[in-house]
Amino acid sequence: MATAAPSSANVPSQPRPWNPDSKFKHIDRERWICVYPAYLNSRKTLKEGRKVPKAKAIDNPVCAEIRDVCAAAGLTLGVENKVYPREKDPRDVKFRGRVRVQLKNEDGTPALSQFPDRTTLLLYLADTIPKLKTRQQSQASSSSQQQQQQQQQQQSSKGGQKKKGRK
Template identity: 80%
Template structure:
């Protein structure tokens, strides 16, 4: 039986900044808001990735699932992006903190040495999620049904003679 890695002691609340924090301290982890990846946001509204690679309305849970599947150490916080226009709306809530580096500064997962590499991976992987594919197929079916109903309902009305 191989020795298991010691669990990382992660506080649930963020502490005030201290320059002596190590890379494994939660305060040094990178933050990812769904707005960073949202294709409906402008750069001014907080989108970081290029519009061509951005995702349509990503959710915090999708980011969490993809990061967890990639083997990253993460934490989810109930925060709202500061530039968000509707901060009380539940669908915009959530922030994912991800530990990218070990205590010595080496990448925790070699596939993700930087924040940019992680964001690129997220933009490639989130559209492939089953929940995304199911919602897209159901929305396209409902659009087709609406079009069929609207075309059936249109009859030429006879005007006054």
């Protein structure tokens, strides 16, 4: 998986194994924060890994949506093919992926002033992902399908009474 606009050419594509003796800097990929789709999922409980309030959470976000929003905000990021440890079915492709985001510069200052910490980034993602065109198109098509199903149910309930008579 590729990184989107890395700030330096020496950013490794895979994180190095953790070593407590080595000093990782803020610009090292290992120090970037991880964002799993489960952090923003409204169908998850706090115990299952949701990190935003239920009122702001999103219905089944995908790793690609998180990547698109972070890239549009101008953040340096990397996508990894990992599964959230608390996921019930780790083989399900729908829940795969995590996004690593660089929030701090080498000196420890925020890379972007609008995202000083992890919480502000997660709340920004929760606000922005529902505004994506792909989300709006899928909501419009699902609402029209629901209306069609309701009309079909109403029509079938009108003529669905049994007639009494001989058998």
